[in-house]
Amino acid sequence: xxxxxxxxxxxxxxxxDFNLSWYELLTKEEKMLIDEHSVSINFKKxxxxxxRGAFASHIYFLEEGLVKVYxxxxxxNLILTLFTKNNLLGLSSLFEGNNKLPYSVSxxxxxxxxxxxxxxxxxxxQQNPEFSYRIxxxxxxxxxxxxxxxxxxTQKQLHGRLADILLCLSNRIFKSKSFxxxxxxxxxxxxxxxxxxxxxxxxxxxxxxxxxxxHCKSVELLDVARLERISEFG
Amino acid sequence: xxxxxxxxxxxxxxxxDFNLSWYELLTKEEKMLIDEHSVSINFKKxxxxxxRGAFASHIYFLEEGLVKVYxxxxxxNLILTLFTKNNLLGLSSLFEGNNKLPYSVSxxxxxxxxxxxxxxxxxxxQQNPEFSYRIxxxxxxxxxxxxxxxxxxTQKQLHGRLADILLCLSNRIFKSKSFxxxxxxxxxxxxxxxxxxxxxxxxxxxxxxxxxxxHCKSVELLDVARLERISEFG
DNA sequence: AAAAATAACTGCTTCAAGTCAGTTTTTTCC
DNA sequence: GGAAAAAACTGACTTGAAGCAGTTATTTTT
Numbered sequence: 001x002x003x004x005x006x007x008x009x010x011x012x013x014x015x016x017d018f019n020l021s022w023y024e025l026l027t028k029e030e031k032m033l034i035d036e037h038s039v040s041i042n043f044k045k046x047x048x049x050x051x052r053g054a055f056a057s058h059i060y061f062l063e064e065g066l067v068k069v070y071x072x073x074x075x076x077n078l079i080l081t082l083f084t085k086n087n088l089l090g091l092s093s094l095f096e097g098n099n100k101l102p103y104s105v106s107x108x109x110x111x112x113x114x115x116x117x118x119x120x121x122x123x124x125x126q127q128n129p130e131f132s133y134r135i136x137x138x139x140x141x142x143x144x145x146x147x148x149x150x151x152x153x154t155q156k157q158l159h160g161r162l163a164d165i166l167l168c169l170s171n172r173i174f175k176s177k178s179f180x181x182x183x184x185x186x187x188x189x190x191x192x193x194x195x196x197x198x199x200x201x202x203x204x205x206x207x208x209x210x211x212x213x214x215h216c217k218s219v220e221l222l223d224v225a226r227l228e229r230i231s232e233f234g
Numbered sequence: 235x236x237x238x239x240x241x242x243x244x245x246x247x248x249x250x251d252f253n254l255s256w257y258e259l260l261t262k263e264e265k266m267l268i269d270e271h272s273v274s275i276n277f278k279k280x281x282x283x284x285x286r287g288a289f290a291s292h293i294y295f296l297e298e299g300l301v302k303v304y305x306x307x308x309x310x311n312l313i314l315t316l317f318t319k320n321n322l323l324g325l326s327s328l329f330e331g332n333n334k335l336p337y338s339v340s341x342x343x344x345x346x347x348x349x350x351x352x353x354x355x356x357x358x359x360q361q362n363p364e365f366s367y368r369i370x371x372x373x374x375x376x377x378x379x380x381x382x383x384x385x386x387x388t389q390k391q392l393h394g395r396l397a398d399i400l401l402c403l404s405n406r407i408f409k410s411k412s413f414x415x416x417x418x419x420x421x422x423x424x425x426x427x428x429x430x431x432x433x434x435x436x437x438x439x440x441x442x443x444x445x446x447x448x449h450c451k452s453v454e455l456l457d458v459a460r461l462e463r464i465s466e467f468g
Numbered sequence: 469a470a471a472a473a474t475a476a477c478t479g480c481t482t483c484a485a486g487t488c489a490g491t492t493t494t495t496t497c498c
Numbered sequence: 499g500g501a502a503a504a505a506a507c508t509g510a511c512t513t514g515a516a517g518c519a520g521t522t523a524t525t526t527t528t
Contacts, residue, residue: 071381071385073385073389074467076385076389076468077389078384078385078388078389080381080384091374092374092377092378093374094370094371094374102378102381103381122367125363125366125367125370126363126364126367127363128363129359129360129361129362129363129366130360132359132363132366132367132370133356133359133360133366135370136328136359136366136369136370136373137328139370139373139374139377140325140326140327140328140373143326143373143377143380144326144336146377146380146381146384147305147314147336147337147380149384150312150314150380150383150384150387151305151307151310151312153384153387153388154312154387154388154427155307155310155311155312155427156310157484157485158484158485184504184505184506185505185506185507186505193388193389194485194486195485195486195487196505196506196507197485197486197487197488197507197508198484198485198486200506200507200508201485201507201508204507204508216493216494216505216506217494233308234310391514391515392514392515418474418475418476419475419476419477420475428515428516429515429516429517430475430476431477431478431515431516431517431518432514432515432516434476434477434478435477435478435515438477438478450475450476450523450524
């Protein structure tokens with residue numbers, strides 16, 4: 001008997017990348033309102049889009065690029081999630097009681113961000129239930145993915161965490177088994193919660209074991225099945 | 235110059251316990267709808283309220299007790315958050331695309347849970363924007379607290395993590411500097427992501443250092459300021 | 469009230485993973 | 499295109515924290 005309905009593992013992939021169309025749920029007037037109260041800004045690679053603790057004045061829509069959402073405190077750095085283009089960022093700061101951004105955002109690659117006035121966004125939430133319902137769903141999906149990352153980083157050791165992130169980059173971010181990393185080894189370290197040196201050692205180990213091929217920034221997954229097993233068993 | 239407006243640390247307290255009144259935002263008819271489509275169930279200490287992967291048929295309102303929300307997979311156990319009475323549980327499963335519960339819930343103490351039909355809840359979300367907006371805020375606040383826990387568990391070492399959880403239990407759960415723990419040392423281990431033995435050793439160390447007093451299940455925080463410093467510096 | 473079971477505690481050992489101090493390779497930029 | 503800077507990499511060392519194997523203390527059970 002095939003148990004095909006079984007629940008998938010917690011951390012099959014832990015990074016946010018999907019795109020429910022929220023914009024289409026707005027009326028013509030509401031769309032105009034957003035258009036009038038937003039501007040599109042270009043960011044260069046490595047630039048900071050916003051910092052935790054600043055007043056949240058906008059909701060961000062990533063039109064182009066790759067960014068990280070992270071928490072930092074005295075040189076500790078925790079990446080919560082990555083975002084690719086066509087995703088809404090900063091929804092968490094909608095919370096009325098706390099007008100401060102709950103995380104920082106910075107770019108891995110050149111990016112284009114549409115900044116939408118947060119008051120307008122709030123207004124639309126209050127007046128359009130379907131839109132509001134969709135936003136709840138976006139938040140939920142995101143939260144659930146972050147839980148997966150939380151599990152991965154706290155319950156697995158290096159092998160599993162690195163396998164997780166490689167699968168994730170392949171499946172969600174680059175949608176290909178081979179890709180050019182826009183991230184440094186230190187970035188990968190932040191992403192997997194391990195030291196730069198450990199990333200290097202572990203990547204080499206994976207390469208020696210024939211799991212991946214790798215030369216500097218270019219990576220190719222060779223044995224996805226085995227990587228998934230490593231991810232699963234931690 | 236006093237920088238009193240500075241943002242508070244990420245993990246000042248990492249467990250969910252607050253209570254925005256969502257019920258009052260419903261109309262008389264809507265309240266009746268909820269009353270008609272919900273039942274209250276008693277759970278004994280240690281019982282499972284629901285399991286990750288099961289179909290999400292209800293939203294839970296904790297009327298009495300203390301429960302943990304957690305992820306488990308092959309004897310790995312990650313506690314996402316604790317809930318005390320008067321809080322809504324299971325909001326994450328509102329996400330329409332995935333009718334499965336994203337986490338498990340079980341009780342630490344005897345508890346009373348009102349189970350609300352999820353379809354009714356969804357209907358109210360769609361028809362009542364203010365209610366919907368309040369629920370978004372609840373979700374956001376919760377998410378933000380879980381980020382704090384995420385940071386604590388991944389970026390701090392044992393001292394900091396234990397200090398975090400002790401402060402949290404004191405501030406949010408028991409609202410007193412001395413309290414009777416309904417959790418075992420093993421539970422504390424799950425909560426802080428450390429082994430039972432390490433919890434014991436660390437607690438003893440805190441006791442020897444005069445940070446806390448402790449005898450079996452009863453704990454008293456003696457030097458909150460120093461605990462906060464330990465929490466902050468990890 | 470004694471026996472059984474569970475939880476709390478202790479000391480010793482082991483190991484995963486970080487740190488440090490370099491060398492080599494790749495990228496950047498005048 | 500060559501010098502300078504930044505990443506990538508390597509090996510040796512250190513350490514935080516888990517695991518193990520046992521003892522003592524608390525509950526629970528009968």
